[in-house]
Amino acid sequence: MSPRRGNGGRIDRTRTIRFTFDGRPMTGHAGDTLASALLAGGVSLFGRSFKYHRPRGLLSAGVEEPNALVTVLRGEVREPNIPATTTEIHDGFTAVSQNRFPSLDFDVGAVNGLAGPLISAGFYYKTFMGPVLGPLKGTRFWMICERFIRRAAGLGRAGLAPDTARYERMNAFCDVLVVGSGPAGLMAASTAADSGARVILAELEPRLGGSANWSAETIDGTPASEWSAEAVRDLAGRDNVRLLPRTTVWGYYDDNTIAALERVADHKPAPAKGEPRHRHWTIRSQKVVLATGAFERPLVFPGNDRPGVMLASAAERYAREFGVVTGDKAVLFVNNDGAYAAAAGLREAGGTIAAIVDMRAEISAEARAIAAAAGCEHLTGHAVVGTEGGKALSGVKVQRFDAATRRLSGEPRHLDADCLLVSGGWSPAIHLASQAGTAPRWDDGLQAFLPPAPTQAWLGAGAFNGRFSTAQALAEGISAGLTAAAGKGRPAVAPAVGNAAPFSEPAPVFEVPAKGKAFVDFQHDVTAEDVRLAHREGFVSVEHLKRYTTLGMATDQGKTSNVPGLAIMAETLGKPIPEVGTTRFRPPFAPVSIGALAAERFGDIKPERLTPMHDWHADNGATLYAAGLWLRPQIYGLSGETVDQAYVREARIVREAAGIVDVSTLGKIAVQGPDAAEFLDRVYTNMFSTLPVNKARYGLMLREDGFVMDDGTTWRLGEHDFLMTTTTANAGKVMQHLEYFLDVVWPDLRVHVTSVTDQWAGAAIGGPKAREILAACVTGTAVDNAAMPFMGIVKGDIAGAPVTICRLSFSGEMAFEVYCGAGHGTHVWEALIEAGKPYGLVPYGLEALGTLRIEKGHVTGAEIDGRTTAHDLHLDWMLSKKKPFIGSAMLGREGLVSDERLSLVGLIARDNRPLNGGAHVVDYPDEERPRYSLGHLTAACYSPALGKHIALALIRGGKARHGTRAYISDPLRKRFGEVEIVSHHFFDPEGTRLHG
Incomplete structure (x- = not known):
């Protein structure tokens, strides 16, 4: 290999860069890529191929490089499969070659080349799927070979060290x-x-x-x-x-x-x-x-992947940009006039052109003049039919070729060459x-x-x-x-004039029909014979060809291989290339570092959703924690209060005066259209088509298998306009559920569903003083019982912001949910807080909210766990007998009505010690051997209304066990004790406070 020659317009020869490749100290110059520096240092072998472990050198000088993929080391961090052609060197730069053992020069994996016929396209689909005979009879061959195949797959090896880069x-x-x-x-x-x-x-x-x-x-x-x-x-x-x-x-x-x-x-x-x-x-x-x-395309001929075979434009670029002449005796093999510019460029940079081999018999006068100026042998109507050498090129074989008939004739002849520059046209x-x-x-x-x-x-x-x-x-x-820039103003500059490089149409030939292994996709070791094999085995679609042979996949994306592969397939099918078509290119165009995609979002990268009132909560003493993807207030603790003390205080004040809680996180879905009411009748177990405008109704939603999916209220805002609310945790799941049925099962229904969760801010204000507080700040509507009965809806204003208010309750107290546009959320929240000060209103968090709902026996995701039915949760009163609905066909199945099913009950700790969700309920008083589990606790708290530790549980027998006693067994938390089984409605079971 020759040293640097010419000027090399990109590099600074006054600055020497020291780097290592495969542990070998090397030098280059500022401006060098790893590829140009290694070429200048006499390196011709850059890597080993994916499947056959064949020696591979540089093919290109840019992002399309399929062969020279290296692993870059930054301390302990490894970044594999980086093209040497796009990687700039710097002092201390370190890279290693890939896909070889023990070394690049001597790779034991090269033995795969001897098994070429056995590991052709799709070999693993066919070879490893059969059963094993003998002692391991009944075992799939794949189960034995999988470990070895997976270890051999891929090119570079990713590291395990954390990336410390920013x-x-x-x-x-x-x-x-x-x-x-x-x-x-x-x-x-x-x-x-x-x-x-x-x-x-x-x-x-x-x-x-x-x-x-x-x-x-x-x-x-x-x-x-x-x-x-x-x-x-x-x-x-x-x-x-x-x-x-x-x-x-x-x-x-x-x-x-x-x-x-x-x-x-x-x-x-x-x-x-x-x-x-x-x-x-x-x-x-x-x-x-x-x-x-x-991108310049390679040509397909036997031995076209030997180190020293390179694209003609790449050789010209290395000479002109980096001052590196890729060979002392170069042969060009081309099918178009554009490649002749490379001959001129190499000659100007000090290279020697031994011959130009052009598969076309007729070429332009400009191309002939360039060949004559190069003073080289010029063989038109010829093709390269093979290469010679080991890990470096030593010569080529050429033979007469008729591009029109695609036939070879005469005897091959040898040309000495240490570099073969190819050009099959441009893509x-x-x-x-x-x-x-x-x-x-x-x-x-x-x-x-x-x-x-x-x-x-x-x-x-x-x-x-x-x-x-x-x-x-x-x-x-x-x-x-x-x-x-149309319409932006000033006129554009006058056009400059450039001299046109000689270019005539390329010969429509990409493959030379000679015997030997000819590669189409260098990165994946896909040969011309693999493409024909795919056709013989029935893979005639370009998409199937791509996946069966791996042609144009991974980082390559078909940049150099796509057109030659499709041309061979088209010829095999007897169709023109346009009829065969091409695969669609997908992002990324070139590999993208995962670190850049994540950027600052590392560590716990779950998205955090914040309610419109989040800053107010943070500024006013709230302890925030994650509830699903949302950050929500847990408590609003006073100085010195524990979590338990804070939630007990908050829950007690709600029962005695009033409290306000942020419910913006509830799922909110607009269901609109002429068939909206009919759609809701099918989705919910109860009837919604009879719901009057400006009224809300509690609804229960089942999955197709009859198990409860979600519950919530839906408001009728207009004849064809409904607002569905869901639990916070199930908002996305319910949205997908609705879209599936509209798109797949009932596409004839004229209904649109739109998630509007983030468009609304919501505050629930509840307690004996709730109506008085609301009346003190709402204008434009009355809020008395006549104007707003239970489940009634009104519209008005709070502090100048439009609001929609529904009288409904999760706490069991008289309560109202106030919704406004998200942008008004904090403004309305602060107005409600101010109006509530004379009445003792407090904000409360999720701990108090959970306590209030447990006291009332309301179910949430802890009970709606994907395994419970409406009967299990005592919600069978909501199952309409007048209409079918999603899941109704399953409700009578034996397994869903069995007396052995777990059903909802309440528990009271007889020793008045804390209970914990997840603990088991047993009927045997031996702590060491509690024996058979009756069920488990779903949620627990201390009830300030009852002055007792209580819990909701799912146990066998359910209602039949009311008034009896059992034991909770919680060995992980070292808790065992007696409990009384009661109704899950602990507090105000008649609902007098709710309707008062």
Whole structure:
């Protein structure tokens, strides 16, 4: 391998960088990637292939690299499967090769190559599924082999050490987002910026300028690299432009929402103080300009994966950008004119071109002139049919080839070569457009898929649209910039002129029909024969082909393999490529670090939901704790109070005067439409179509198997307008339940359901003084018994904010639920607090709320645990006999009406000591051998109304055991004691306080 030559416009030769690869000390220069530094250091072997462990070298110079994937080490942290072509080195940088043992040079896994016919596409589906004979008869072969197969699967190995790096999230808004900073992208950004638009320009490379940085072309007579540098300086000086180098736009979502990853500090020995390693951007843009360029395609022929076989454009880029000539004796194998530019570039950089092999018999005069200037052998109408060498290329075999008939003739001949540069044409990088739109369009002339028609506000420019000359790219960049910034003001700059690189249509041939293992997908070891095997085994859909062979999966996403694979499949099917189609590209375009996706949300990353009154609770002494995803007040403790003392005080005051509790967390679902009442009749066990407007009703909801799913109240706000409330824990589950039945079972019903939980703030005010407090602050409506009977609904105002009030109770006291818009929540809450001060009103938390509901025997999620029926909970009075409803068909089943089922009771501790949920109820007084369990406690508390420790429980026998005694057994908490079994209605069973 040759040392560095030429200038290498990207690297700084005055700065030497020291790094290690596989434990070997290496040096490079500032600006080098790991790939360019290793190439300059004489390294040709970069990794081992996925399945056969074949030696692999560099194929590309960019994000499309399928072979040179390495594991980067940062202390104890391992980050696998990173392309060496996009990884910048720095002092102290450390990387290791992957998928080899014990070393890259000597890998015992290479023996897999001898078993090639046995491990072809889908081998694990067919080989390991049969039964085992002999002593292990009856055991599936897979059960024996699984451990070994899983250990061998994959490429890199993830580490177990915690990642100590810092990550960051950002949101941005702009008028125009330009993705890609080649000539088309720079011109689009400049044009849009001239019109006054707010522009963001994102480029995955460290330097903006794209191909202009290493192209031999000129723009307005200026070398392309100088032109791009000036364009970048101009953009950097504008207040309305943000430049994001080292930023990969990886996802295109609805409403022009773009996901991007900025690699802020990967190129540094350590981040600056406060600087993140990666920054994740969510960008919302009015218009998006996709100037993402194109990927050069390899050709498929035997031995095309040997180290030393590289894309022609990659070799030119290494020479011009990094000053690294990839071989002393290069052979080019091409099917298009564009690849001839690489020959010229290599020759200018000091390389030697031994031969150009072109499978086309007829080529352009411009291409012939380049070949003549290179002073090399020029073989048209020929193809490379094999490569020679071991872990490095030593020669190639060429043979006469007729592209029209796809036939070889004559005898193969040998050409000495240490580098084979291939080009099968170009595939526009349409991945983002595919994510945002529909299926791509096939262009027969370019032999490539072009972007689909836009379904969002994006425009394409340059090679993305199949325009492979600088002049075309600049013109399209101006047009895209003008359109994207339409209506912003100033006129755009005049178009620059670039010289067009020679380019004629490629030959429609991607595979050379010679014997030997020819690879289509280098990353996954998918061969041309694997594609044909899939066809023989019935996998004729492109989606099935992808999954059966793994073609174009994982980090590769088909960047280099998709079109050659589809071309082989099309030929096998006897159909044109457009009929075969292509798989849809999905995000991410390139791998994204999990740390960047999580960013600041590490550790316990469950979302925290806060009620509109959260800040008031925090400022007024509330102890907050998680109830599901919500943070809710547990108690409002006074100085020196324990939790138990606080909730007992709060519950007692509610019974004696009044209390207020935040119920914003209750699920709230708008059920609207002409068939809303009919829908609720089917969903609930009781009738709702008879409910008058401005009245509420308690409802019970079952699953299809007859078990209770949820309970709550539903308010009729209009003829076709209902507001359903659910328990906090089941809000999401109920919403899914309703949507399923509307979408799948009853799609004919004219009903819309909408979650409005976050739109409403709610406060429940209850106690003997509740009506007086409400009357003191509500205007626009009366709140007496005539205006608002039990379950009645009125609308009015509190402190100028509109409210909807329903008289219903969870505490068993006279109570009212006050709902207002979430934005008015704290305002209304404070007005109620102020109005209640003369009456002794206190805010109370979940502990007191639980105590009040246990005293009344109301059920919650502790009792509605997925195993209880309406009969078990003594709610069978709510089961309508006039209509069917979800779950009604199951109610008479023997198992659901058995006397042995657990049913709801109340328990009172005879020793007046605390009880705990989860304890068992037994009927034998021996603490050491409590024997048979009758059931268990679901919830327990100290009741200030009764002055006793009480609990709700589910036990066998239920009502029949009222008035008897049993024992609670709680060995983990060392509690055993006698209890009395009573009705679950401990307090005011007649409901006189509720209706007073």
